Amino acid sequence: MHDETWMLIEVGALLLGLSLLGRLAIKFGQSPIPLYMTAGLVFGAGGILPLQASTDFLSSGAELGVVLLLVMLGLEYSPTELVGNLKSSARAGIWDGLLNAIPGAVFALLLGWGPVAALAMAGVTWVSSSGVIAKVLRDLGRLGNRETPIVLSVLVLEDLAMAFYLPILSAVVIGASLMQGAITVAIAVGSVSIVLYLAVRHGKKLSRIFHSEQPETLLMGVLGLTMLVAGLASEVQVSAAVGAFLVGIALSGQVAHNAEKLLAPLRDLFAAIFFVFFGLTTNPADIPEVFFPALILAVVTMSTKVLTGYLAAKRAGIGRPGRWRTGLALMPRGEFTVIIAGLAVSAGVQPLIAPLAATYMLITVISGPILARVTDTAWFKKQMKAAAKREDALAGSSTSVAP
């Protein structure tokens, strides 16, 4: 049989299987991402049933998945929201970066992986998954809660920070000399800043080249522009993901709104392929070796996320239960963890980053949404009441002591 025929059979069977797995996950209120990745591990090199003919297609599909994930992320945020969040929550964003990136970097250094791997691991543990968390908030009916804007603004700032982090990482991993590296980083950061500025100021002009009422031409136009910019960005070491994100931010108004609807099904399909492909390229035989380190890293950085959220909510005047909800909601890591690990591994930094990031991400994505529900239990509410009572008693005794 021809390779194309086998490609159809393999990809068809894979997608059918993913759809059934996804249905199962959703039935149990879980994100389907862990199952997609596990499917990839099973069918990948060293897995039970390695795929033959479809790897080329899946590889391109995964690349497209990253581009679509990021352009959708950009489309969801309006430039005013980005600027507004930068002004109001910059401090929370900085704390989030410090508390969550440093453990990853320290971890890599402790394992003796060197400074480049440390930079990559900092990113792996830093960024929460906007996709998973948005879904959890929606499922738990928390969008109206007063702490939710804090969760969302932390996510926005992380995504924005990635627009600067990814170009720096791409420049560093190619192992340029210090001088050369500094120039590449400067070009990358400079061009991101300029594009971001133009997108925020003049995004409306870009949107005008599209006609928002013709689905076909709009779909092709927006997808075309996104892929083109992503490719060019990748060529100058800014990373395709960042290029796509910037296009998403630059588009606004009705064009952005309609493009979001048109691209959503494509994003769902190719994002699934992206997670499968990362599983495919990860050798399951490497997982036992990194499982305990990944578990320790997950426990540490999930705790630091809780702390990040708790402190950010406290600063915003949210009560004790709301602070816990903020922290616990922020725990799951996702797409960026995988993107960063993929970037580092393909540049040959440290092959063990792939199985480690895969295991780490699986642990946080599976346990995060479950732990986020703890705050809705009677036990948690009782604890909160007891804590409030203790605080009252403490405040009462201290005032009675005072003359």
Add this chain to the structure above:
Amino acid sequence: MGVRIEKIDLPGFGVRHDVVTQAGQHIGVLSYRDGHREVALYDPEDPDAILGSVPLTGDEAAALSDLLGHAALLSQLSGLGNGTIGLYTEQLVLPADSRFLDRPLGDTQARTQTGTSIVAILRGKDVIPSPTPSEVLRMDDLIVAVGTREGLDKLDKLLAHSQV
């Protein structure tokens, strides 16, 4: 009298408006990008968490806001009669078979015949304050009239006259 309303961005979803009532209660109004709305109430024991919310489509939200808007208008109108003994405000629905349907308000001769005064007409989303005699009455119009009990009863009968 100002009402305190706070606007909070929900990046990726839409915006939330917080209304703080005079009694100190919070009402959250969530406006999603796709046009649907949610009205949320907060838990008194944990004021950051919503107790429950009512999802509304765009049309339902518009209808609800009309209802609340009209109620505010009517309560102000009825305020008129409070100090004056024997003067009432009433809203009357124009019956579907009324002979004044699609005819100008002047044709009813309401003031001459009943001594009441028609102060406003509520039509769908619109409010027509102090309608002129040339204003044409339409199906489902809500007529707001001020007058004595007796006069209002007469007006009710007058409007109910079916087409001949």
